[in-house]
Amino acid sequence: MFIEVIGNSGSKNADSRLVCMKLGERVLIDAGSAAFVPEAELDQIDVVMLTHAHLDHILDLGFILDSMISRRNRPLVVMGSEACLCIVKKHYMNGLLWPDFTKINVNGKPILEYRIITDEVWKDLPGDVECMAVPVNHPAGARGFLFRSNGKTVVYSGDTGPTDKLWQKASEIDDLSAVVIEVSFPDSKRNIAIASDHLCPSLAADELSKLDRVEVPIFVFHMKPWFATEIVSELERIPNEFNLLQPGSRIEFC
Ligand SMILES: [Zn+2]
Numbered sequence: 001m002f003i004e005v006i007g008n009s010g011s012k013n014a015d016s017r018l019v020c021m022k023l024g025e026r027v028l029i030d031a032g033s034a035a036f037v038p039e040a041e042l043d044q045i046d047v048v049m050l051t052h053a054h055l056d057h058i059l060d061l062g063f064i065l066d067s068m069i070s071r072r073n074r075p076l077v078v079m080g081s082e083a084c085l086c087i088v089k090k091h092y093m094n095g096l097l098w099p100d101f102t103k104i105n106v107n108g109k110p111i112l113e114y115r116i117i118t119d120e121v122w123k124d125l126p127g128d129v130e131c132m133a134v135p136v137n138h139p140a141g142a143r144g145f146l147f148r149s150n151g152k153t154v155v156y157s158g159d160t161g162p163t164d165k166l167w168q169k170a171s172e173i174d175d176l177s178a179v180v181i182e183v184s185f186p187d188s189k190r191n192i193a194i195a196s197d198h199l200c201p202s203l204a205a206d207e208l209s210k211l212d213r214v215e216v217p218i219f220v221f222h223m224k225p226w227f228a229t230e231i232v233s234e235l236e237r238i239p240n241e242f243n244l245l246q247p248g249s250r251i252e253f254c
């Protein structure tokens with residue numbers, strides 16, 4: 001199993017791509033820049049797992065559905081918390097801002113199917129991978145995820161401020177092989193990170209100390225692109241080995 005980064009950024013400028021990652025060949029985690037997934041690969045995707053309904057994580061969902069509708073003969077399943085899916089339905093694909101694809105059928109079935117994910121239970125996903133959603137400290141129905149495949153587990157923070165349950169769940173796992181964690185702001189903007197339920201390097205170090213696994217590699221994403229240089233210089237303080245996720249980065253975890 002692998003995670004391949006399509007987009008890594010927590011906001012948008014001319015040089016950045018919003019958050020979207022492939023989890024194996026059949027699942028996307030978030031859809032901020034999903035329109036950058038090549039068409040042939042997109043056609044293999046069965047499920048989009050949404051961490052939450054903020055625009056940087058859902059923006060391209062409507063555009064990939066628009067592109068799929070003339071080629072696809074099965075639904076795209078969009079999974080997330082009840083609150084997250086409610087926001088997407090009510091404020092994005094509502095037949096006003098963008099079409100309601102649950103009302104557009106192919107082969108007698110809607111092209112889009114929403115599915116609420118139950119918290120804190122393991123769920124099978126396509127492609128021999130399991131997922132557990134865990135509520136985190138961020139708006140718009142946010143969840144972090146644990147992904148497990150072939151005896152290896154990755155913890156994926158999604159967007160979050162300081163939180164406990166996710167690290168508690170991750171601590172219970174012996175085969176933890178990677179931590180994917182958001183760091184949105186530099187320490188000089190720690191007050192904004194706290195106010196917006198995000199992390200800066202010092203807050204991320206506090207979160208990782210809750211997990212207390214210095215041997216596990218850390219993968220950082222979701223930087224505001226205009227702060228990237230400042231954030232990277234501050235990340236050196238994190239005790240774990242860390243890697244910056246960029247478009248094209250790949251985490252192999254089995
Ligand atoms: Zn975000």
Ligand SMILES: [Zn+2]
Pocket residue numbers: 052054138140159
């Ligand atoms: Zn967010």
